[in-house]
Amino acid sequence: MKVLVIGSGGREHAIAYKLSSSPQVDQLFAMPGNPGMAEIATLVEGSVEDLDGILKFVEQKKIDLTVIGPEVPLCMGLADLLEDHGHMVFGPRQQAAKLEGSKAFSKHFMAKHHIPTARYEEVNDYQEALNALEHFDYPVVVKADGLAAGKGVVICEDASQAKTALKEMMVDGIMDGAGRKVVLEEFLEGFECSLLCFVDGKTILPMVSAKDHKQIYDGNQGPNTGGMGSVSPNPFLPEGIEQKLETKILQPFLKGLQEDGLDYRGVVFIGLMIDRQNEPKVLEFNVRFGDPETQSILLRLDTDLCEVMVACAKRTLDQITLKWKEETVACLVLASSGYPGSYPKGLTISDLERVQDVIVFHAGTKKVEDELQTNGGRVLNICAYGKDLEEARAKVYQAAEVIDFEGKYYRHDIGLI
Numbered sequence: 001m002k003v004l005v006i007g008s009g010g011r012e013h014a015i016a017y018k019l020s021s022s023p024q025v026d027q028l029f030a031m032p033g034n035p036g037m038a039e040i041a042t043l044v045e046g047s048v049e050d051l052d053g054i055l056k057f058v059e060q061k062k063i064d065l066t067v068i069g070p071e072v073p074l075c076m077g078l079a080d081l082l083e084d085h086g087h088m089v090f091g092p093r094q095q096a097a098k099l100e101g102s103k104a105f106s107k108h109f110m111a112k113h114h115i116p117t118a119r120y121e122e123v124n125d126y127q128e129a130l131n132a133l134e135h136f137d138y139p140v141v142v143k144a145d146g147l148a149a150g151k152g153v154v155i156c157e158d159a160s161q162a163k164t165a166l167k168e169m170m171v172d173g174i175m176d177g178a179g180r181k182v183v184l185e186e187f188l189e190g191f192e193c194s195l196l197c198f199v200d201g202k203t204i205l206p207m208v209s210a211k212d213h214k215q216i217y218d219g220n221q222g223p224n225t226g227g228m229g230s231v232s233p234n235p236f237l238p239e240g241i242e243q244k245l246e247t248k249i250l251q252p253f254l255k256g257l258q259e260d261g262l263d264y265r266g267v268v269f270i271g272l273m274i275d276r277q278n279e280p281k282v283l284e285f286n287v288r289f290g291d292p293e294t295q296s297i298l299l300r301l302d303t304d305l306c307e308v309m310v311a312c313a314k315r316t317l318d319q320i321t322l323k324w325k326e327e328t329v330a331c332l333v334l335a336s337s338g339y340p341g342s343y344p345k346g347l348t349i350s351d352l353e354r355v356q357d358v359i360v361f362h363a364g365t366k367k368v369e370d371e372l373q374t375n376g377g378r379v380l381n382i383c384a385y386g387k388d389l390e391e392a393r394a395k396v397y398q399a400a401e402v403i404d405f406e407g408k409y410y411r412h413d414i415g416l417i
């Protein structure tokens with residue numbers, strides 16, 4: 001098979017890495033890819049938002065399967081365009097992708113299909129939002145309705161913070177229109193976890209658990225990021241929670257897709273809060289692999305990823321049995337100084353070739369002549385297997401000390417909190 005992976009981040013590198021080991025994959029392409037992916041795939045110039053350009057390439061090269069990594073092209077309707085022209089795709093169609101593309105759509109879906117989630121109000125202008133604030137205690141969660149690259153959620157401790165967040169989103173427009181509509185939510189206490197599942201519309205298969213670390217600083221302090229690291233399995237997952245997730249969330253989600261006629265074939269990433277009574281509530285649905293959970297989870301997958309993706313596309317997922325490695329995997333993000341705010345690019349990355357016993361996925365890098373340079377806020381994902389969490393952590397942190405670039409930053413408590 002000829003397979004095309006759309007995207008350029010650490011998540012897409014991890015997907016390509018697993019696909020490259022599949023006996024079914026004869027040729028692997030990545031658009032636009034990154035320098036790390038160049039070692040396992042043919043890089044193709046292009047933008048993930050150039051839907052017509054992607055279609056043209058798929059038809060020219062006779063691509064058998066297109067795997068859509070990021071949420072933006074899914075929300076733009078890339079899966080629809082390719083499928084409508086007779087091409088096989090891993091990724092939900094546009095209407096189903098609204099589960100991530102619109103927080104309000106997602107909350108309506110959960111309410112309609114009795115999926116446990118936080119109490120919320122949808123507001124469409126600043127004054128309406130100020131009035132709605134009076135219906136909530138603090139902290140309160142302010143969520144931009146549209147796509148905001150993982151930065152559209154603000155936890156506000158008091159009215160002043162909430163009004164500032166609302167003004168920035170709804171009046172100042174700091175999120176390029178993603179905050180024109182806002183969802184206000186009650187703040188849920190407990191611990192967060194991520195659940196990723198393969199879906200073909202008829203069957204939903206959960207993957208192994210993972211723990212993501214969203215905030216920039218140790219101790220879960222500071223602003224949210226796209227994710228500073230992950231571990232799999234999740235060391236904090238309560239015993240017996242899987243059955244609750246199956247009955248209270250996964251089956252109602254699948255039934256909701258069917259009742260609403262949402263064509264969903266791909267992966268669903270469910271952000272969860274588990275409260276003190278070990279009851280799960282959904283924080284969000286994402287319509288693609290999570291980042292950096294994917295890096296930890298896919299390294300544990302023992303089933304052919306290409307086979308699974310084809311089964312999702314062809315609605316034959318009920319014929320797949322997922323098998324997993326027993327080892328723990330840790331993933332540590334090396335970030336640029338200043339992230340998730342402004343940060344420099346074009347800094348030289350050195351000593352990557354010196355690290356051992358780890359797998360390094362590129363997240364924000366570029367090659368300038370023969371020099372590897374930083375090209376994003378999250379630069380590299382260092383991943384390692386271990387017989388337990390302690391061993392996996394030791395390997396990634398040892399490598400983190402070796403790899404170098406100016407202003408290199410990483411958290412020190414991945415998997416511990």
